[in-house]
Amino acid sequence: MTTRDAGSTRKPGRASGLAALAGLLADETRAGFLLALLDGRAWTAGELARDAGVAASTASEHLGRLVAGGLLTEERQGRHRYVRLADARVAQLVEELAAQVAPSADRLPRTLRESGARSAMARGRTCYDHLAGRLGIALTDALTGRGLLRQDTGFALTDAGLRWFAEAGIDLDRTGRRPLARACLDWTERRPHLAGTAGAALCRHALDARWCVRIGSERAVRVTAEGEHHLGALLGIEASDLR
Template sequence: MLTTNAFAGIAALVGDPARASMLVALMDGRALTATELATVAGVTPQTASSHLAKLVAGELLAVERQGRHRYHRVATPAIAQMIESMMAVAATGAIARHRPLRTGPRDVMMRRARTCYDHLAGRVAVGIADRMITRGEIRLGADGGEVTERGTDLLRSLGIEIPRAAGRRGGRAFCRPCLDWSERRPHIAGAVGKALLAHSIDTLWLRPIAGSRAVIVTPLGRDTLTRLFGLAPDIWDDPT
């Protein structure tokens, strides 16, 4: 049951700048060590360990052990959705309006296509969602999403089969909207979003960049995604 104390506790955990930096760094789906996260947050390893212990205790992060190493990751897709939504809200605030970000080449790539936890985000992802909604292949609402029969046929034609068990109680949402922090419109998350990203990487439409959330859209990917989803030509222009 939700209590105001629990709500305030979560807000306090996320509200520390060092902990916020760690959470954002983990939004590409990787699991990172305390030392790596200390570097991201600009704090000492000892301070990072203290912050991480609080995030784990608050169930925002989970720990995986491999031999002598401990790796931290975002605990659940719901937590990742919360972080992405907060990033979207922060990007529309007074600081963003009065102190515009001067983007460089890396930022351009992030805005075009990037990972959002375990699914695709950015202009390309929003364009795919828009087209699938227009063609009646998915329905996205405030509380969730649905893949129609037409959408199921499209996914199967691409060789994507998504277990319906993903939508069972306690499991990953089958299909849901995720507010894109740079485009401020929804892209596709849940099991469907995860499968689309995995398929795009397996087929070499997308190529991940080590150490970054940005992904490269290959020439094959650009041609194929444009054909499959009727993406507008200007989606490939450098965003400003």
């Protein structure tokens, strides 16, 4: 046995897997697809190709690699092929990596349209299946301030928080392995917002009840007048903090 063999603790299987994952993420087009799919919806290959400004054949090749690598899942309806992020763990990985390179967002916008889109995303957006931006932070702060969410030892709903979700008619699916509450670093606010099962349930309820509506083709959302009323009544959030 050589000296290198005796002292080596490298595990080839894990190392090769990590290298393969890094390779998938190390392409700007594929990274752009993953960021677009953080809206939690399924996209067609053609939609992603247009969003990234690449040819359909190029998009198809990249999507095939992402599906084969386990980062995306696909489903077909008729002649249409839809893709989405494989699961919440993939979304968490993309979110956290994106947060680490957020300083690039400090670049001044080049057009009025880009400036408007960035402002809308900062005000409120979906982060895979939960709410982010100033809206997500306002909700997280309100839940914490009312003793419904604890942040001192990691994110955790209190007993009062569990009752609040039940009384608000927001169903929490606690049968899976996903954490009930998880902190997700907000790349615009640089503070954690609520993710996990509770974050996803709150976002889903807000969209289904029309408390929030999506804006255009981006991940941006805005709070409706009805949403301002209900969130004010349920959490005491001022309407100005939701705009």
